[in-house]
Amino acid sequence: MNSIAAYRRKISPLLPAGFLALVMLPLLLLPLASVFIHALHGGLGKFMAALTTRDALFAIRFSLIIAFCTAAVNAVLGTYAAYVLSRTRFPGREQLGIILNLPVALPNVVVGTSLLLLWGPIGLFGKMLEPLGIQPMFTVFGVLLAHIFVTLPYMVGSVRPVLDDLQTTYEEAAYTMGATRWQTFLHIVFPALRGGLITGALLTFAHSLGEFGATVMVSGNLRLRTQTAPLYIFSQFEGGNIEAANSVAAILAILSFVLFSLILYCAGKSRLKGARR
Amino acid sequence: MAISPILRRRLRLPARVAAACLGLAAVLWTIWPWLPAGRNERPRTIILYGFGILEQTITKSVFPAFRKKWKAETGQDVELISSFAGSGTVTNQLIMGVPAELAILSTELDAQRLRQAGVIATESWKNLPHGGVINRTPFVIVTRKVNPVGIHDYSDLARPGVRIIHPDPLTSGAANWAIVAEYGAAVRKPGATPEDGKSMLLGIWRNVVAQAGSARAARTQFDNGFGDALITYEQDAIGNSSRSVSTHEIIYPRSTILSEHTLVVIDPHISEEQRELVLAFADFLWSEEAQRLFVKSGFRSVYTRLNPANQRFGTIRDPFFISDFGGWQMAKRTIIDATWKNGVLKEIHP
Numbered sequence: 001m002n003s004i005a006a007y008r009r010k011i012s013p014l015l016p017a018g019f020l021a022l023v024m025l026p027l028l029l030l031p032l033a034s035v036f037i038h039a040l041h042g043g044l045g046k047f048m049a050a051l052t053t054r055d056a057l058f059a060i061r062f063s064l065i066i067a068f069c070t071a072a073v074n075a076v077l078g079t080y081a082a083y084v085l086s087r088t089r090f091p092g093r094e095q096l097g098i099i100l101n102l103p104v105a106l107p108n109v110v111v112g113t114s115l116l117l118l119w120g121p122i123g124l125f126g127k128m129l130e131p132l133g134i135q136p137m138f139t140v141f142g143v144l145l146a147h148i149f150v151t152l153p154y155m156v157g158s159v160r161p162v163l164d165d166l167q168t169t170y171e172e173a174a175y176t177m178g179a180t181r182w183q184t185f186l187h188i189v190f191p192a193l194r195g196g197l198i199t200g201a202l203l204t205f206a207h208s209l210g211e212f213g214a215t216v217m218v219s220g221n222l223r224l225r226t227q228t229a230p231l232y233i234f235s236q237f238e239g240g241n242i243e244a245a246n247s248v249a250a251i252l253a254i255l256s257f258v259l260f261s262l263i264l265y266c267a268g269k270s271r272l273k274g275a276r277r
Numbered sequence: 278m279a280i281s282p283i284l285r286r287r288l289r290l291p292a293r294v295a296a297a298c299l300g301l302a303a304v305l306w307t308i309w310p311w312l313p314a315g316r317n318e319r320p321r322t323i324i325l326y327g328f329g330i331l332e333q334t335i336t337k338s339v340f341p342a343f344r345k346k347w348k349a350e351t352g353q354d355v356e357l358i359s360s361f362a363g364s365g366t367v368t369n370q371l372i373m374g375v376p377a378e379l380a381i382l383s384t385e386l387d388a389q390r391l392r393q394a395g396v397i398a399t400e401s402w403k404n405l406p407h408g409g410v411i412n413r414t415p416f417v418i419v420t421r422k423v424n425p426v427g428i429h430d431y432s433d434l435a436r437p438g439v440r441i442i443h444p445d446p447l448t449s450g451a452a453n454w455a456i457v458a459e460y461g462a463a464v465r466k467p468g469a470t471p472e473d474g475k476s477m478l479l480g481i482w483r484n485v486v487a488q489a490g491s492a493r494a495a496r497t498q499f500d501n502g503f504g505d506a507l508i509t510y511e512q513d514a515i516g517n518s519s520r521s522v523s524t525h526e527i528i529y530p531r532s533t534i535l536s537e538h539t540l541v542v543i544d545p546h547i548s549e550e551q552r553e554l555v556l557a558f559a560d561f562l563w564s565e566e567a568q569r570l571f572v573k574s575g576f577r578s579v580y581t582r583l584n585p586a587n588q589r590f591g592t593i594r595d596p597f598f599i600s601d602f603g604g605w606q607m608a609k610r611t612i613i614d615a616t617w618k619n620g621v622l623k624e625i626h627p
Contacts (some may be wrong), residue, residue, distance in 0.1 A: 064307045120376030138375045155583045218377040221322065221360045235361070239332055 036252060039246035050247040055223050059232035060251060066140075066228060070147040072199040077148070078155025078200060079193065083185070085156070086163035097160075099154045100116035108150055112217025115146055138220035143228065146214040151204040158200030159193060166192050198266045206259045209252065280425040288481020311617045320354035323558055324376055328364035328383040328450055328538070329493035330513045334574040335359065335381075342570060345562045347554070355554065358416075363491030364450030365455060371396050371543070376557045380541045381411065384607045388539045402541045406563045410537040412576040414512040415593055416458040417449075418528040419499065426505045430530045431462040432508055435480025442504040443485045444495040446613065451492035451536070455611060456507045460612050461597055465532045471616070499525075512575035515589045532595035535577065 020250040021029070040047050050056065085097050103111055106261045120137045129135065136142050166189065212230040219226040221235070229248055236245035278615050327335055347355050362370070364383035371377055372394040383389050388402050388409070404411030414586050420428050426439055434441055445451040456478065463469060463485045464478035489495035499507040514527045540562060546555050568578040572587050585588060602608040 058310075061307050061310065064303075068307075116373055122372075126374070130370070135374070137373075220370060220374075221362070222358050224356065225358050227360075238329070238491065238497055239361075240493065240500060241506050247420065 005027035016159070017115075028047050031036055032253060035246050035249045038242055039250040041243055041246075046243060047247050047250075050244040051251065053093055053244070055227070056232060056248055057242065058224050059227050059229045060248065061226070063209055063229040066147055067205045069144055069209040070151055071205040073144075073148050074152055074155040074204045075194045075197060075201045078152055079159050079197060080158045082159035083189070086160055087168075092140070098157075100156055104153045108211065108213030111150055111216060112146055113216050115149065115214070119145070137218055138222070138226065140226065142170055142218040143215055143226055146218045147211055149209045150214050151207045151243075154203040154207055155200040158203060160195055162196035163189070195266060195269060199263050202259055202263045204267065206256055207260075209255060227259070319357040321551075322356045322358050323378060323551075323555055325357060325379045325381070326367045326375065326377040327359065327361050327381040327493040328367055328370060329361055330510055332359075332361040332453075332493075332511075332537075332575065334571065338570045339562070339567050339575055340558075342566055343558055346561070346566075347557065354453040355558075361449040361493075363444070363494070364530050365446075365448035366490065369448075376546055377543050378551065380543060381557060382539050382541060383536065384453050384469055384605060385409070385537070385539045385599075386453060386543050389606065391541060391543075391559075396527065397541065397544060401544065402539055405540060405542070405559070407579045409541065410579060411540050412561045412568070412571045412578060413535045413537050414576050415529075415535045415591075415596060416455055416508060416510045416512045416533045417514055417591070418530060419507040419509060419514050419525050420528060422524055422526055424526050424528070428506055429530075431459050431477065431481065431533075432519055432563045434459075434484060434508075435477055437484075439484045439506060440486040440504045441481060441484045441519060442487050442489065442495050442499045442507045443482075444492050444585060445488040445490055448490045449492055449495075449610055451495075451510060452488075454534060454536040455509075456617050457599065457602065457608055457612055458530075459535055460506070460616065462530055462532040465595060465597065467576075473618060474612070475616050475620055478617055479624060482617075482621050482625055489607055504532045509547075511577075511591070524543040527591065529593055531593075531594055532597060535596055537599065 039050075051060075076152075081100060085093060085100075117123050118125050119129075119142065121130060121135065125134070126137065136145065136266055170188050171184050174188050179187070210230055211228070212234065215228050216231055216234070219228065219229050219231065221227055223232075227235070229252055233245045233249050233252075236242075236248075284542050319605070325335070336357065336359060342359075344355050346354060360367075360370075360375075364387050364552070367380060368382060368387040368390050370382055371391055384392075391397050391399070392400055418428055418431070418434065420426065428434060428439070431540075433439070443455065446452040446456060459477055459481050460474040464474040487495075487498055488584060489498050489502055490510070492513055493597070496509060496513055496524075497506060498504070514525070539560060542559055563579070565580070568580055568583055569586065572583050575587065575589070576611070577584050577590065599605055599608055602612065
């Protein structure tokens with residue numbers, strides 16, 4: 001009798017988890033598994049061969065570099081935006097916050113198109129820059145611009161809640177002691193922000209790594225020049241090279257898994273710190 | 278499991294060092310080609326935008342042959358920077374301003390769009406050899422193995438219940454060729470009228486179950502098990518070794534069109550120092566060597582004497598060309614716009 005109760009206690013938490021796994025199986029787990037199955041379809045040798053072609057290597061490296069730069073730029077830009085939105089009061093503040101978050105809801109293709117129509121050779125800025133011999137679209141700069149635009153909300157979204165929760169009394173205390181705004185930010189606000197900042201940067205990195213819609217519009221999809229890993233996957237899939245497409249897709253999946261594990265770890269850590277404080 | 282706190286603290290430092298090393302290695306690997314040590318002398322480049330099915334042929338066989346030739350003649354390395362998509366998509370990208378030096382388009386229609394948009398000043402492709410046409414390929418029907426639905430000609434595609442995969446005329450050159458092929462096959466029958474062409478299109482387009490952005494994408498859909506029949510380039514059906522050849526059958530219609538693919542030199546994008554190299558590659562496309570490579574990968578050469586070299590080419594009883602319909606401008610007006618877009622489509626989706 002007792003043993004059955006113990007058995008039940010052991011089993012019962014597994015049931016909802018089992019149900020979740022069952023629901024997720026056709027939705028997410030099996031499609032993900034099929035990426036790996038198709039990637040490894042022809043054996044490990046073929047998988048490695050598909051990964052080490054010049055185009056594939058370039059696409060992966062290019063994506064990583066763009067993701068890093070995007071995260072770096074947005075760490076500064078996003079934190080500044082979050083700070084302004086959280087610490088200053090001005091008319092239209094909420095509306096500005098909403099507008100900053102729009103790229104999450106807009107199809108990324110729209111973001112790409114709008115960038116193209118503004119900065120491209122037929123756009124307003126593009127026309128002004130053309131006599132100077134500057135053409136930002138269809139270059140690395142264009143890709144970076146699109147990624148910054150698309151991922152900014154994730155950075156703001158990670159930092160702003162921390163700022164909103166942070167009591168202003170610490171800052172006020174600093175000010176009364178004669179600290180400047182910058183000193184206060186550096187010594188009081190920034191240390192508290194670190195967890196949110198790292199989480200936001202990793203989120204930005206991950207989103208940039210997988211960005212497709214805006215990139216396909218602004219990059220010109222040139223292999224060995226502006227082709228990111230997702231664009232490479234799409235091109236290969238369209239060309240019927242399912243194995244090549246899935247090899248790179250598998251790498252992206254693994255990278256994302258590692259990144260999100262890191263995000264969870266960082267988020268957990270900063271929450272612990274918060275609890276201690 | 279139970280690691281003592283002291284041991285855990287001792288483990289922390291090596292673990293951190295290991296993680297840092299791993300991170301550093303990843304960063305180093307990522308930026309390696311851009312470091313002074315990892316980088317060779319920068320090769321010269323040619324930027325080419327092409328329509329979908331050319332990708333394999335250009336990047337794997339024709340360009341490598343040119344690179345070898347150029348290296349032998351000048352000692353310089355050349356690299357091809359390229360992008361391939363549906364012909365209409367490529368044209369839209371070019372109009373948006375991508376920095377292409379050369380473009381190979383599926384239809385002359387797209388070349389004309391480039392001129393209208395001012396990307397090129399004149400219809401300069403007409404001054405190239407063969408009016409800019411680098412190669413041809415007839416339109417065929419692809420069915421599943423042993424042809425279970427019994428399709429032998431375009432007219433069979435108009436039968437109720439046949440599920441057709443067709444590329445999208447908005448972005449795909451192949452789709453435009455296919456519409457003229459379907460229409461032409463009907464009106465070339467003795468005693469036929471333009472009305473027969475329209476009812477053929479009506480029958481076929483009622484059966485279209487999926488439209489893909491390009492011939493390549495349509496082919497991928499078909500390979501993944503959608504539809505009973507696919508209308509596509511013969512080259513795509515026979516030339517691509519990476520495709521699953523064993524699971525499908527190629528049906529040669531009695532009458533069908535041979536598509537002609539146009540090279541456009543985007544003059545305003547070619548700098549003085551690039552001109553010689555870019556034009557050399559353009560010329561090379563009409564060299565016997567390149568034309569033989571086209572034949573080998575399933576395209577029909579503009580020099581018809583080279584074509585017997587590929588035994589997989591099928592025979593077509595009544596081949597025709599776009600010139601039989603007065604050229605692309607005329608065909609676009611009468612067949613694509615008047616008959617298909619404003620007639621057939623409106624009747625199917627009123």
